[in-house]
Amino acid sequence: MQNINVFIKDNIAQIARKGLHIAPEIPEKKLNNAASSMKLHDHVGSIIALLDSTLFGSGKDGLAFTGEKMVYKPAFESPVTVDFTELESTEYVRNVSVNEKGKEKVEEFTLITLKNGSSIKVEHISECNLEKLAEFLNTIATQFDSFEEEDQLVALSEMSEDLKVAYLKVIVNMTYYDDGEVDKNEFAQILLLMTRLELSTESRFTLRDYITSLGELDCLDELIKTIDDSCLPSHNKSVKISLTKDLFSVFMSVNNGSHENFAFFKENNHLFNLTEEEVELIIDALKLDFKMLNADFSDDALAKGMKELGAKAGAVGVPLAAVYLSGSVVGMSAAGLTSGLATLGLGGVLGFSSMATGIGVAVLLGVGAYKGIKHLTGANELDKTKRRELMLNEVIKQTQSTVSYLMEDINFITTRLNDAIFDQGVQDEKVKLLLQKVKLLTSAGNVLTHKGEETQGKCFKLKCPTELDQEKLQSLTRDATKHQIFNVVMSFYEEKTVERKKDSEIVSVNILVLKENISNIDMEKLAKIFDAIGYYKASDVIKGKLSGLFS
Incomplete structure (x- = not known):
């Protein structure tokens, strides 16, 4: 049924x-x-x-x-x-x-x-x-005899690890299809996608082993079945659109932007159940993504291209939110891409303002109203340059994160290699010396990576209040579509009792403070939420409180 x-x-x-x-x-x-x-x-x-x-x-x-x-x-x-x-x-x-x-x-x-x-x-x-x-x-x-409500949009990064692993395995299968191997360019694209999907450490290791399985691949039909079984029916169509987009993305990335002669998709397109018009929309979106990286591609051209893409998506009956469920080919996460589009005044226009679950998509809510209007109603040339700069900065961050994961993987492999050599009783001094040098390099790389991540985390933390004003947060998230933002933000704070001076006396008060050990990924998204809802803008807070008085 x-x-x-x-x-x-x-x-x-x-x-x-x-x-x-x-x-x-x-x-x-x-x-x-x-x-x-x-x-x-x-x-x-x-x-x-x-x-x-x-x-x-x-x-x-x-x-x-x-x-x-x-x-x-x-x-x-x-x-x-x-x-x-x-x-x-x-x-x-x-x-x-x-x-x-x-x-x-x-x-x-x-x-x-x-x-x-x-x-x-x-x-x-x-x-x-x-x-x-x-x-x-x-x-x-x-x-019908069974009725159940489902959230109508969930970012791919917020879906189950089983689904994300099966999703990426399909792409690995595609890279093996033509020549029986995953080359360095294909591997780089898969690593970037793993970062955008925010794969767990365990899932990354699973994928790494699968990539080096020397052709012992899972059946494609079974992988698609895992995807079908792991996602809610409401999301299935969007996931298939997103998967098709990422298959074309990797293929086009290693074929100079060409989508012709994609034999793997032609042979298996029945598994994705997409119309020719839907596939054409996906290819148009990817072409626009590739153009974003061109130095001569202006903000005006980007805005025009996105509006045309939005119109075509409407005609085909596919929301762009589905096309960008895993983010953009240029390396941006779904949240990063949508924030970038919002600065172009396109957030609401392109259908990115609907509800979803998890912190990854909570960022999308309210961004259009906060930043989009300003840029849509006549910002100066400097602002126009900043729009594209914001999107390119997202590309840099995604690449840096991928390099960090790569260092972690190299360190893991080095440790395994070290264990294997000693297990075999290898006594060659040259081998030992080389291994020691590799271990030293990877260790130094890990130290630098950790230092960079720690500094980046501190930057994000500066954009989040160390002591949360719950009343202010409530006033800024009164709308039904922002209720989940309140819950998401509150989940990152905990109550703490401190002593404060009041009227010449020391009294104990309860305050909300940031929890310890919040990941950089979540800290960045939390910072974007505070920015999007205007937490530090007095006018937004006053407006929220006034609406509460008269509602």
Whole structure:
């Protein structure tokens, strides 16, 4: 049986031609308004579709769908929730009457009958095809018996290690396909991707051993099955789009940007279940990624290219969030890429403002409003240069992180080599001397890498408050789409009792302080969150508190 979330996403378009927004491309403001007016604060990340019936497009009235229910919000009335488990049947009703003056009056509505015998009349939803709505709900009532809500977008880096390992193994299989080996350029691309996906140390070792398996590869069908079994149905399509993009990315990176003659994909494209139009969109996105590295590629050209790509994605019916689920080919993580696009004023335009889970995607929320507007409404030439500089700096950081992982792997292999030589009782002094030199070099490399990471961590830490103002954080994350930001930030702080001087007396007070041993990756994302929500901007804090007074 098809998953209810997937069914709704794939078929909801039949009920309306206008005013319908499907995750992950529901505008953040509409999402917040709908969550408030339809009592969906705790389900905002699970909203699959929103049909806005308001005159001015606020999103406060209309229909909202999750994997468990439909919420009907008429104008000037309270919302009505229809749990799919209670749905008995629906029918479209159209009554035509003629008054004394011979004027015809048409009344139409969708009548929903629940299992307890009560009924709900859905009417006056502009742009909604009430007959199609009845058919749609009837299909749900008769063909589904399992209903569950799912988060509608999760960054690939936040998914399970099993999925990420299988994902990368597919790419390794592709590199072996043409010549039976992984060359240095292909290996470098895989290492960069491992960094973007934030693979654990154990998973990196697993992948390293797999790469050197000398052709003893896992069956491709089984790897795809692992991916299917490891991700929620709502994410499956996005993961397949992302995997296809990364397959083409590695192939194009070692073939001078050419995507022709990609025999591996042609032979196995049935496993990815993508249309020709979707594959063309992926290739266009990759071409734009490669252009980002060109010195003569201006910010204006980048903005134009992204807008054109966004338009094509809309026509194909693929959210760009799916295309960039693993980040960009130029080495940027999903969060880094989206932050860069936000500075171009493209965050919300391209559908990156929807809800998701985990710190990796929490960074995406609110960034467009904080930085995008400024740059979209006439920044100077210096600002325009800074936009692309921000994206290139992300490339540098990703490369540095990959080199750090590479040093760790080299040190691991050196230790294993050392053990193997002594186990074999090798007595050659030259071998021992060479091994000692290699060990010294890798040890020094590790020291320098650790020093660099430690310094980088200190820089990120400077951008995070050492003592958190919880009231300020709450005022800045009042919107439903930002509730998870509050929870994410709070998870990095702990309560501590300190002594403070108050009115000439020493008193004990409880404060929230940063936890110890936060990884650089998480510290960087935490710093971006504080930047994105305007934690250090007084005007944003005042605005948040005022909205609290009058809400």
